[in-house]
Amino acid sequence: MKSDCKDCAIKSKAVSKLSAEEIEKLSFSCALVKFRKGDSLIRQGTFSTNVAYLRSGLAKIHIAGPYHEQIVRIVKAPSYLGLPTTFGDKINQYSVTVIEAAEVCFIDINAFRYLLTVNHDFSYEIMLELCNNELEVFHRCANRTQKQMRGKIADVLIELSDRIYSSSIFNIPLNQEDLGNLVDSSRESVSRVLTEFEKDGIIRLAGKKVEIINKQSLALISANG
Numbered sequence: 636m637k638s639d640c641k642d643c644a645i646k647s648k649a650v651s652k653l654s655a656e657e658i659e660k661l662s663f664s665c666a667l668v669k670f671r672k673g674d675s676l677i678r679q680g681t682f683s684t685n686v687a688y689l690r691s692g693l694a695k696i697h698i699a700g701p702y703h704e705q706i707v708r709i710v711k712a713p714s715y716l717g718l719p720t721t722f723g724d725k726i727n728q729y730s731v732t733v734i735e736a737a738e739v740c741f742i743d744i745n746a747f748r749y750l751l752t753v754n755h756d757f758s759y760e761i762m763l764e765l766c767n768n769e770l771e772v773f774h775r776c777a778n779r780t781q782k783q784m785r786g787k788i789a790d791v792l793i794e795l796s797d798r799i800y801s802s803s804i805f806n807i808p809l810n811q812e813d814l815g816n817l818v819d820s821s822r823e824s825v826s827r828v829l830t831e832f833e834k835d836g837i838i839r840l841a842g843k844k845v846e847i848i849n850k851q852s853l854a855l856i857s858a859n860g
Contacts, residue, residue, distance in 0.1 A: 640665060640740075645690055645713050649760035657750055657757075664746030670733045676716060677731040683720040685741040689713060692737025693799065693808055697816070698729045706817040707772060709808070711799050712737065718765050721747060734808040779819050782860035787818035788828045789857040792838065796847055803847040 640646060640662040676687055679699055689712040696707040716731050721744060751758045778790055795805055811822040832838045837853055839846040847853060
């Protein structure tokens with residue numbers, strides 16, 4: 636489906652810096668695609684020909700390691716995907732998979748690079764997003780290596796509550812195996828900690844539905860690691 640970027644209600648801050656002529660070029664080089672949960676957006680090891688802009692939904696960025704898959708981060712719309720390949724390697728270094736139904740704009744990589752060269756404000760906003768994403772990954776890496784399991788799971792629940800859903804009640808978009816891959820642990824350990832949190836009166840569980848009922852205790856567990 637062709638996308639008209641000019642009338643898009645959820646255009647990125649970077650696109651808002653483009654001129655009318657540049658937005659027209661972007662629209663001509665952009666296609667809107669709908670995805671279901673579990674669909675692949677980007678495959679590790681494949682040739683990169685597009686930049687993906689996640690207009691709605693959620694996705695996970697993950698990398699195949701020597702022993703198991705590592706989930707790097709959960710991405711909430713609106714957000715760009717595949718930016719590192721725009722500037723560097725032509726081969727995708729990670730995979731992106733939908734974890735909640737999504738709409739994605741695929742932008743031809745050559746058109747995107749052209750806009751980066753001709754519009755400095757557009758380039759600046761893209762660089763800001765790249766830097767913010769990198770800092771988020773650094774902080775997450777430090778937490779993974781230095782915190783105990785309870786602290787790691789507390790971090791995930793707080794992130795889902797505050798950054799992803801803006802609510803104390805939400806459905807966890809990952810299964811327990813994926814949660815283990817997100818925090819460098821086993822599915823059994825994730826299940827054990829969630830059960831402990833429920834017994835301690837910190838959360839209430841009903842399948843994948845979670846209600847945080849003691850945010851202060853969860854924040855203390857996160858802070859103490």
